[in-house]
Amino acid sequence: NAGVMQNPRHLVRRRGQEARLRCSPMKGHSHVYWYRQLPEEGLKFMVYLQKENIIDESGMPKERFSAEFPKEGPSILRIQQVVRGDSAAYFCASSPPIEGMNTQYFGPGTRLTVL
Amino acid sequence: SQQGEEDPQALSIQEGENATMNCSYKTSINNLQWYRQNSGRGLVHLILIRSNEREKHSGRLRVTLDTSKKSSSLLITASRAADTASYFCATAVPFAGGTSYGKLTFGQGTILTVHP
Numbered sequence: 001n002a003g004v005m006q007n008p009r010h011l012v013r014r015r016g017q018e019a020r021l022r023c024s025p026m027k028g029h030s031h032v033y034w035y036r037q038l039p040e041e042g043l044k045f046m047v048y049l050q051k052e053n054i055i056d057e058s059g060m061p062k063e064r065f066s067a068e069f070p071k072e073g074p075s076i077l078r079i080q081q082v083v084r085g086d087s088a089a090y091f092c093a094s095s096p097p098i099e100g101m102n103t104q105y106f107g108p109g110t111r112l113t114v115l
Numbered sequence: 116s117q118q119g120e121e122d123p124q125a126l127s128i129q130e131g132e133n134a135t136m137n138c139s140y141k142t143s144i145n146n147l148q149w150y151r152q153n154s155g156r157g158l159v160h161l162i163l164i165r166s167n168e169r170e171k172h173s174g175r176l177r178v179t180l181d182t183s184k185k186s187s188s189l190l191i192t193a194s195r196a197a198d199t200a201s202y203f204c205a206t207a208v209p210f211a212g213g214t215s216y217g218k219l220t221f222g223q224g225t226i227l228t229v230h231p
Binding site for chain 2: 033035041042044045048056059091093103104105106107108109
């Protein structure tokens with residue numbers, strides 16, 4: 001059973017470009033979470049999705065950021081018109097649809113650098 | 116200050132010694148989890164302790180939880196150089212609506228260095 005997969009592992013964008021980060025959860029997992037980690041800091045929750053639904057996006061900036069988890073395919077975190085402050089590591093995690101089991105399995109992350 | 120703060124921020128020990136890291140949090144929780152992150156890598160789940168548990172063991176790891184003090188500790192016994200990493204505690208708070216699924220709130224982490 002492959003773990004959580006994220007791609008690309010490294011992404012370089014110039015200011016104003018768009019960044020698209022992909023996450024494939026573990027097989028059988030229908031819950032996906034996105035977190036952002038700034039240098040020397042812990043992870044900050046951004047958004048929690050189930051298939052085709054956003055459950056909680058309280059940690060996601062209101063502008064330029066969006067996330068989706070379609071019925072088919074990976075979850076996508078999209079950042080439009082990137083700025084230097086968006087440079088960070090973005091981690092995706094998934095968990096199984098078992099009530100009360102909240103262990104989240106993390107992917108290797110995508111390191112976004114905005115020039 | 117935020118939910119889930121680790122103490123100390125950095126810890127340097129010799130191989131074979133025990134390492135203890137502490138975590139404090141602010142709100143009621145469903146469970147508390149400890150993760151390890153090697154430099155530049157993703158997070159590895161170490162152990163989960165539920166709010167109705169007081170102590171849990173996994174190999175060389177021992178986790179305690181004191182909900183009255185809103186604190187947890189992670190003990191790594193007989194440390195090895197390979198244990199060098201950042202360690203994060205994360206608390207799971209239920210979403211509004213009563214579901215048991217919870218977003219994780221991470222602390223700043225403890226950087227552990229184990230010298231051979």
